Amino acid sequence: MSQTIGLGIDVGGTNTDAVLIDLAEKRILSFAKAPTTRGDLSEGIRDVLRRLDPIYFPKIALISLSTTLATNALVEGIRRRVCGILIGYGPEDYPVELGEEVVLVSGGHTVHGEEREALDEERVKAVLRERGEGIEAYAVCGYFSVRNPEHELRVKRLIQEETGKPVVCGHEISLQLDARKRATTALLNAHLIPLIHELMMSVKNVFVQQKITAPLMVVKGDGSLMSASVVEQRPIETILSGPAASVIGAKYLLERTDEAKDAVLVDMGGTTTDIALLRDGLPRLNPSGARVGGWQTNVVAIDLRTIALGGDSQITVDDWGNLKIGPRRVIPLSYLGYCYPHVAEQLKWIDENRDFRSQKEGADFWISIAESPKGRVDPLSEKVLSVTAGNPLSFSQIVGATAGSPSEVLRRLSDLERRGWIQRSAVTPTDILHLRGIFQAWNREAAEWGIRILCARSKKEVSWLIQKLEETLDRSIGLQILELILSESQGSIRRKEECAFCSFLLQQPFERSPSNVGVQCRLRLRDKIIGIGAPAHAFLPSLAEKMETQAIIPFYAGVANAVGAITSAIVIREELWIKPYQRGFRIHGSSGMAFFESLEEATKEGERRLKEWVRKKAQEAGADQVEVFLEVEENWSTAKGGEAVFIEKRIRARAMGNPKLYAEGRPYPSGSVLLKNPRG
DSSP states (O other): OOOOOEEEEEEEEEEEEEEEEETTTTTTEEEEEEEEEEEEEEHHHHHHHHHHHHHGGGGGEEEEEESSHHHHHHHOOOOEEEEEESOOOGGGGGGGGGGGEEESSSOOOOOTSSSSSOOOHHHHHHHHHOOOTTEEEEEEETTTTTTTOOOHHHHHHHHHHOOOOEEEEEEHHHHOOHHHHHHHHHHHHHHHHEEEEEHHHEEEHHHHTTTOOOOOOEOTTTTTTTEEEHTOOOGGGGGGGHHHHHHHHHHHHHTSTTTSEEEEEEEOOOEEEEEEETTTTTOOOTOOOOTTTTEEOOOBBOOOOESSSTTTTEEEEOSOOOOEEEEEEEEEEHHHHHHOOOHHHHHHHHHHHHHHHHTTOSEEEEEEOOOOOOOSOHHHHHHHHOOOOTTTTEEHHHHHHTTHHHHHHHHHHHHHHHTSSSEEEEEOHHHHHHHHTTTOSSHHHHHHHHHHHHHHHHHHHHHHHHHHHHHHHHHHHHHHHHHHHHHTSSSGGGGGGOOOHHHHHGGGGOOOOOOOOSSOOOOOOOEEEEESSSHHHHHHHHHEEETTTEEETTTTTGHHHHHHHOOOOOEEEEEEEEEEEETEEEEEETTTTEEEESSSHHHHHHHHHHHHHHHHHHHHEEEEEEEEEEEEEEEEETTTTSOOOEEEEEEHHHHHEEEEOTTTOOOOOOTOOBBBOOOO
């Protein structure tokens, strides 16, 4: 029996990870890491593929990708030219920040699915003529479209006929009752469509160049998969794709044990640490929908806590001797010294030169990461970019090379760093690991000199720095774990800082030194902590000890996200409602409304429609051998005379299936993306 190989790729904030897995034997064959190239994500993917064993490439039957693109775009406020047509909405029913791209059109329905006002199709046609030039994608959202999507579908047809541009309706993304969230989600989705299309095209080119032929899947925010063609229509569903892949990857790596049934998952990356819960072997989903970059959406995604804290977070010590980690992400000095050996020599000189130490010369370096934008910055900024192009320099070196005053140079560095044209290098947790001998991939000497300079400036010992780093990491991650667990039943503890007593009780267990107060508090976490990500093995055992539980670090923890990307399944969720109407019952769902005289008839037809609908969507998403599961919930009330009164019936459907794999000569499922391998 020939091998069936899967290629999983995770594009993280710092690194791009890849794994090759024998899907039949569930065995990892090759894995690799490469720096993520934010300007062009395909470059990082191309780099990581070069580090894998190419002998397996001809047998790759499936490619799956988890990506930060959608999440980063929302956080960074990236906008494209889009148009949102809101049917039956008022000015207060959508975020004012998105107002410039919104057009209000008469129409919409009531909560019962009945037409509230006739759809103004002439107004829609006029909008398409007026705004058509340059619009890249459309969003259509109707008031109570989850009860009756007729108006949304009519406007969608008009847009397709008149423009041929991408268009997605609100009810196609979510069936939750919240007009504002649905409009927000649909509009943000339109902004992401051109971005994800560009990514998919560049990624396909990478695989063609590597002569890899296979269907391409993408991880959604709930940990399931969808085909590349579907993700190009609904890219909003990929927010939190990376963290979701990490949960699935951890579960896969521990599936032969009971460890991944109920657990706390902590994913420590270079830029952030993500925390999620596994319940009955599945990631817990956020009932309110994913919140990213200040936007509240109704996208189904895992319930997650994210801290701007990772292996590449900058470590600083303030004037009062308080240690802080992050939120700024920097290049570890150990890595910079590995790439540029003269950095270690300059750090040694800074440490030994007392004149510069008295002027508070730090261990930070800067290197230009973009071409000099001539004409867009002042002359001193151009000089800074020029002297640091491919040549990392310390602050004093930049001052000397540019002949600028220290205060002027410092202002320019801050501005250029904010714009993303120059990158800082400084002491990070990764450098501490090099000093302790736990991680030895790069330049230990550069890390050691940088740490000595940081400690000398703050008049602290290196042992103090290591202890405080551990306490700060444990406290930051531990409090987020507590918040996530307590939110299951007690709401949130976000307002803990308003109660000094609560703050003391929650933070004391994470301190290494006993409190001077005559009270000692302990925490005992019921769940075990599963750690993934490169730094997890170094930092999580101490946290687990303080929370009186066990830290489990799988063998392939460093590439668990990529493992999760290729081992996920396709899952489609849909639901419909049956409500009393006049002397009968009416179905409300994505496929429209239908009237029946009896509840039995309505239920039978509703289940049939729902099964057919989710099976079709799963197959379009690239699934093979789809299974459908139904869940029925009825709501009744009691009248004054004791008579039972039917309120509504809710039917939920979940379709599951593994992605259809590539085989020579085998036809592809509808909706999959074939990356053709040019031969000859």
